Amino acid sequence: MATLLYTILTSTADGAIEVMGHVLPTAFGLLGEATLSERSSRSEVVYRLLRQAILEQALKPGTKLSEDTIADHFKVSRTSVRGALVRLNAEGIVDLRANKGACVAEPTLEEARDIFSLRRMLEAEVIRRLVADLGTSGFKRLEQHVREEQAALSDHGPLSIRLAGEFHILLAELTGSQALTRFVREVVSRCSLILARFARLHSPECAVDEHIQIIRALRSKDIAAAEKIMLEHLDAVELRAELNPDKAEPDISEILKRYASES
Amino acid sequence: MATLLYTILTSTADGAIEVMGHVLPTAFGLLGEATLSERSSRSEVVYRLLRQAILEQALKPGTKLSEDTIADHFKVSRTSVRGALVRLNAEGIVDLRANKGACVAEPTLEEARDIFSLRRMLEAEVIRRLVADLGTSGFKRLEQHVREEQAALSDHGPLSIRLAGEFHILLAELTGSQALTRFVREVVSRCSLILARFARLHSPECAVDEHIQIIRALRSKDIAAAEKIMLEHLDAVELRAELNPDKAEPDISEILKRYASES
DNA sequence: TATCCGACTATCGTATGCAATTGATGGCGC
DNA sequence: GCGCCATCAATTGCATACGATAGTCGGATA
Structure with missing residues (x-):
């Protein structure tokens, strides 16, 4: 296994996707249910690396993901690549169009609001549960x-970028x-895509402070306050996404829809 | 198991898609994003049939799903089978153990309570949204x-059995x-597994009545009442699951866990 | 010159073959 | 007789090959 990862890391060193080689090591703890101890199949490794690349916005929404x-x-x-793409598709971060190849999903504005x-809702529930019983080791x-x-x-x-999302996971x-x-992982992933697509630039500095505030709120054991902080944090993230309809039309079909009715 | 595979086998004898005509007509809108108009790949067909078989409890938790x-x-x-299994695994209704084959997932009691x-939470949200804006065509x-x-x-x-679940979807x-x-689909699917695993027998008669009550509550536009009915319905479902710890130990490891500490 | 049609290329979907791993069975030593 | 180790069968993981499909480019025709 170690040898396999090594070969991949080195092989990417001179390839086009080499970005991913650099950041891989720190990622391993969170990226999946699988721990380091289990042997990873090739398909699994491809899955993780692709996922990571997408979440780090190295692969941007709309990017074609040719199997070859x-x-x-x-x-x-x-x-092996197909297996990874199928999984990513099931998670909603890759679109799989029959006979036309895969590409990084491009959430529409509507979907973006939906996801947020x-x-x-999900993260409010997380907070409620953590206030109830988060031990020392958790903190x-x-x-x-x-x-x-x-x-x-x-x-x-x-x-x-990735660590900011993984805090929530x-x-x-x-x-x-x-x-x-599982569900939080999915919405956080999709949010990454949304930010990649719509936000002008990612400004993670704020996020870290907000994360610290969340921890503090959890310590206080005040459900209402903790929930409020979390929701404010998420509002801030959504604000950063700049989900105003008049910019960055998500899709040509969205535009043409308005013309279709007049023809 | 044998019976199921037999029915599938015989119905696929004269074409894969026609088969589904028999069992899926009502389900087609629900079973996936794919509509009838799109051509289905083989992997897709296998995926749907396996999923259906599992949700109809023809394939019970723990059943080995040999690729061959x-x-x-x-x-x-x-x-094609592998593609389907990977998808089902991503949805959490199939376990995929490396080099040892796939099997229908066996939720533990703990997971069962978690899912319920x-x-x-999810379905309460559904009700809240539907009370707000469910049109005539929806009803x-x-x-x-x-x-x-x-x-x-x-x-x-x-x-x-399947229709009862699909009502919620x-x-x-x-x-x-x-x-x-997506999320509701997933929890409903898992609940099917849970019921298949723990419930003595499925008694869908009650469910239909409860579903009618839910529709009535939605018509009344009374959020609190509608939410209450839904939660009661889900409680009833969970009750049917008989999630009492002292019966049907989910797993050998669960049993041995108690002995491990004494050794 | 513009449009339509057909062959071509690139890419995907599927099947098959081989290597690798797991679990089992039988033989061997104790 | 009992336990351990080696060999074997079964099944998965992966790679490659082939057929199918969609998009593209060039030529023929009006």
Whole structure:
């Protein structure tokens, strides 16, 4: 396994997707249910790397994900790539159009609002549960994560983008609810896509402060306050997404829809 | 299992898509994003049939899903089967153990309670949204669905089991929120597994009545009342699941856990 | 010159073959 | 007789090959 990862890391060093090689190591804890100890199949590795690349916005919404290209870069067969793409499609971060190849999903404005709405609901629930029973070790993990976020701030790179999202996934994990974690993972992923698509630029500095506030609120054991902070944080994130309808038309079909009725 | 594969086998004998005509006509709007007009790939067909078989409890939790066996019965290659299994795994209704094959997921008691808890939250949200804006056509679809449920009651078969679950998915669809629909689909699917695993027998008669009550509550536009009815309905479903810890130990590991600490 | 049609290319969908891993069975030593 | 190890069968993981489909480019015709 280690050898496989090594070959992939080195092989990407001279490929086009080399970005992903750099940031991989720190990512491994959170990226999936699978821990380091389990052997990873090739398909699994491709899945993780692609997912990571998308969440770090190295692969932007709309980017074509040709099976051949990816297979060549990772030095694996298309079979393994297909498996990864199917999974990513099931998570909603990759669109899979029959006979026309896959591409990074492009959430529309409507979907974006939808996702944020659900995210508020889910994460409010996370907070409620954590206020009820978050132990010392949980706080330790949160604080450790925030420290990593702060450390990553300096490079202003993809790492901080990803860590910002993973803070929320970590919160969900700490509830101990697998299903809730799954759903939060999904909305957070989709939010990454939304930000990549609509936000002018990601400004993670604020986010870290807000994350610290969330931890503090959790410590206070005040449900209402904690929930309020979380919702405000999510509002801030949505604000950063600049989901105003008059900019960045999501889709040609969206535009043409208005003309179709007049013809 | 054998019976199911047999029915599938015989019905696929004269063409894969026609088969689904028999069992899926009412479901087609629900079962996936794909509409009838799009051509379905083999992998897609296998996916739908397997999913349906699992949700109708023809394939029970724990059943081994050998690639070869399925491929032979469906007269397709293992490749198509694998694609379907990966998708089902992503939805959480199939477990995929590396090098050891797939099997229908076996939710533990703990997971079961977790799922029900989330389901309550999600479906309460569905109700809140529907009370706000459910149009005439929406009610028509709901009533049509309930009629189908009633018609299916007579055979006491798998169809009524599936339709009962799909009522909830239909509710979610009517909110217009893709993400919410996704999540509801997932919890409903998992609940099917849970019922298959723990419930003594499925008694769908009650469910239909309860579904009618839900529609009535939605008509009344009384959020609190509608939400209450839905939650009561879900409580009833959970009750039917008989999630009492002292019966039907989910897992050998669960049992041995208690012994491990004493060794 | 503009439009339509047909061949071409690139890419995907599927099948098949081989390598790798797991679990089992039988033989061997104790 | 009992336990351990090696070999074997079964099944999955992966790669490659082939057929099918969609988009593109060039030529023929009006």
